[in-house]
Amino acid sequence: MLLIPDQFNHLFSQHGWIAYESMKLDVMKKAIDLCETEGLSKAEEYLATSYDEETLKWGILRFNGNRDFRRRIRLIELAKEDYLSGRYHGCIPLLLSLLDGLVNDVSKHVGFFAENIDLIAWDCIAAHETGLQTLASILTKGRNKTNEEAISIPFRNGILHGRELAFDNKIVAAKCWAAVFAARDWAGALDEGKKDPKPQEEVSWRKLFSQMAETSRMKKAIDEWRPRTTGESSHLPFSGDCSKLPLNSPERSVGEFVEHWCKKRFGLVADALLYFTDTSKGKKAGLAKQDFGRHVPISFKILNVEDQAASVSHVVVKLYFEIENETVSKEVSVRAIYQDKENNPSVRTLPGGYWKIVQNSFSEIIYSSNL
Numbered sequence: 001m002l003l004i005p006d007q008f009n010h011l012f013s014q015h016g017w018i019a020y021e022s023m024k025l026d027v028m029k030k031a032i033d034l035c036e037t038e039g040l041s042k043a044e045e046y047l048a049t050s051y052d053e054e055t056l057k058w059g060i061l062r063f064n065g066n067r068d069f070r071r072r073i074r075l076i077e078l079a080k081e082d083y084l085s086g087r088y089h090g091c092i093p094l095l096l097s098l099l100d101g102l103v104n105d106v107s108k109h110v111g112f113f114a115e116n117i118d119l120i121a122w123d124c125i126a127a128h129e130t131g132l133q134t135l136a137s138i139l140t141k142g143r144n145k146t147n148e149e150a151i152s153i154p155f156r157n158g159i160l161h162g163r164e165l166a167f168d169n170k171i172v173a174a175k176c177w178a179a180v181f182a183a184r185d186w187a188g189a190l191d192e193g194k195k196d197p198k199p200q201e202e203v204s205w206r207k208l209f210s211q212m213a214e215t216s217r218m219k220k221a222i223d224e225w226r227p228r229t230t231g232e233s234s235h236l237p238f239s240g241d242c243s244k245l246p247l248n249s250p251e252r253s254v255g256e257f258v259e260h261w262c263k264k265r266f267g268l269v270a271d272a273l274l275y276f277t278d279t280s281k282g283k284k285a286g287l288a289k290q291d292f293g294r295h296v297p298i299s300f301k302i303l304n305v306e307d308q309a310a311s312v313s314h315v316v317v318k319l320y321f322e323i324e325n326e327t328v329s330k331e332v333s334v335r336a337i338y339q340d341k342e343n344n345p346s347v348r349t350l351p352g353g354y355w356k357i358v359q360n361s362f363s364e365i366i367y368s369s370n371l
Contacts, residue, residue, distance in 0.1 A: 253355035
């Protein structure tokens with residue numbers, strides 16, 4: 001799985017597609033398989049088809065997490081409407097324009113199509129040297145002659161300067177969406193301080209041996225871990241006092257999180273969320289109130305739990321909201337990650353860890369204007 005983004009870029013980056021964090025791994029893998037078995041054309045058709053209404057919906061929801069992207073949601077929704085209606089002549093120029101402005105605002109330097117743009121960031125798939133930086137160099141290629149033949153790459157200069165007269169097709173439009181969503185992941189990496197790699201520290205022999213022992217302990221715990229059986233989850237479905245759920249279980253942590261949400265304890269909501277940046281406690285509480293304060297549930301029921309890995313579980317919860325004197329329910333699958341005291345993923349059987357809640361699990365609720 002770790003090799004899939006590199007394989008994807010190797011096959012597709014010169015054709016206007018790049019891998020990025022929020023792109024589904026199974027989509028990348030199937031595209032690679034199709035390219036190797038049936039050729040590039042079939043793979044590109046499949047990739048274009050994957051940018052459907054659902055993919056666009058979730059991609060645009062993530063715009064809410066970044067100020068520069070959030071300001072452009074009105075226009076991006078218009079581009080989405082044109083795309084889904086087959087008006088590619090309308091959405092392609094708009095997406096290219098938005099991409100340029102977004103990168104300019106995020107970088108506070110130059111736009112996506114500028115010669116001196118730097119789109120490389122450490123520990124980011126979208127901002128790998130074979131990612132957005134390569135894509136920008138391809139999309140800015142000069143198009144000095146008027147061309148009436150259909151193209152499959154969104155050449156910015158040819159399209160916006162009226163030299164490409166047959167750019168309006170689904171593959172070109174899908175590649176524009178892919179570029180915009182990749183830019184969102186790049187912007188997220190910058191927000192998390194990943195522009196430059198962390199400085200390497202010198203490690204003493206004593207610390208090195210300690211790290212080796214810890215790695216061995218972690219490996220042994222992972223090898224021995226097994227997901228719970230149905231019988232071990234007989235306490236579900238569950239509603240009521242979450243302190244009665246198994247101690248340090250993902251379902252208890254999720255239940256306590258939702259309890260805090262129901263009672264508008266946004267400081268405790270913030271404490272339970274998974275963060276990748278060093279943000280002050282006060283700011284976290286403010287952000288949690290901003291995100292979770294719009295729609296507040298009145299009650300909930302924990303339906304099921306799926307232990308997916310030694311440090312990952314998905315807890316299915318039904319949330320109940322009161323809207324205009326009527327009760328409305330929404331079912332969500334909440335991703336919980338087990339971490340150690342240094343915020344590294346750990347194994348749930350090891351002591352000293354705690355469960356953190358992934359905020360994106362609630363995106364369809366907290367970022368929606370209406371339930």
